[in-house]
Amino acid sequence: MSKWLVQHFILGGYTVILMAGMIGTGKTTYAEFLSQQLESEIYYESVVDNPILPDYYKNPKRWAFPLQIYFLNTRFKTIRQARTNPDNVLDRSLYEDLIFAELNFDSGNMTQLEFDTYKDLLETMMNEIDKMPKSRADLLIYLDSDLDTVLERITQRGRSYEQVDKNPELLAYYKTLHGKYKEWIKAYDKTPVLIIESKEYNIFDKQDQDKILSLVNTELKRLHSLEGEPALMNETR
Template structure:
């Protein structure tokens, strides 16, 4: 199947939704390159969890820069899967602003920079992904997966503030998705699929390839 499905696919979803796992499955099955959001190279992420008011703005600028670089590279090659994209980055910034972790001036600076970057994407030959896959699941599901993957700084035990942050973020994801208009979309219910089960993995890939076929037919008919 390698090389058969030329498309730029982006994953979206809560922290802990499984975006990297889905990216690996989809990219390997379709023969695409994969772009992963690096945690090990991020010197700010753990600092943010320790002191969000001090580090929220720095973290969002870091993410904005790395996601901008990744999506530019993905658009150039037109055969990629990204485990998170620039399009949902503003949601995280909005939540941090609403949580009081960022000032008005920081929020305005971020939005101005984001607008500038989006104008650059609009000037590229390929301007948007072919498909965005939204991994939708309950808060209990994503909290369970966060606990299972075991990053100490992500754990909510004894940290009510972090639980409140996750809850706030989760409550806004459907609204963000409903307003997304850059590409065609596919929703995958992560409450009812486990990629460790080969049968579930096959179901997911059947959904993805069917949706990609529909997207291509729509483009041809336009």
């Protein structure tokens, strides 16, 4: 049994981890790695099979509201499904959803009525989540990164509709989104948080994997010993 699993059982055998961070920071890769170590279920954000996303990048004013409702619905269903398993890792949290809705509203892609409708639905879903068993996650892992690294990774993964070449408006969108995430994580207080600078680690390198596991284990152990209020912890190397 790995040290990670030993620590997991010491902490009571029930662990919920959320990943958060801007596009291109590596949330899915981290989530897959952690779920393997935890021997748990992983729950993915609906991106590759999202029927609206490519159209949104072409015409955000037309598709912003349908896209937000689609994401809100799929993320809520993912959380509800995840509650049926004792351990799980989610590659994106519902808590981030408002970032994108606010950005679309501020950019003029959503009307006031659409934005108000979205927020009302989000509040309803949040209230339902609060009623569920194990409503609060043990830990949200926030992957921080500079914008240049994010853009490089977006280019590397090669989704055509995400590329900024010949699309200055999309580059401006990414810059604004990057700033929104910086503001969001400073104010976030729904769960304990561990901030990891993703540029500093190669998730495919064994030594860095051990370092990442050590960070997560240490923080979970600390939170378990405190059994107190949500905390914000930056990584230490």
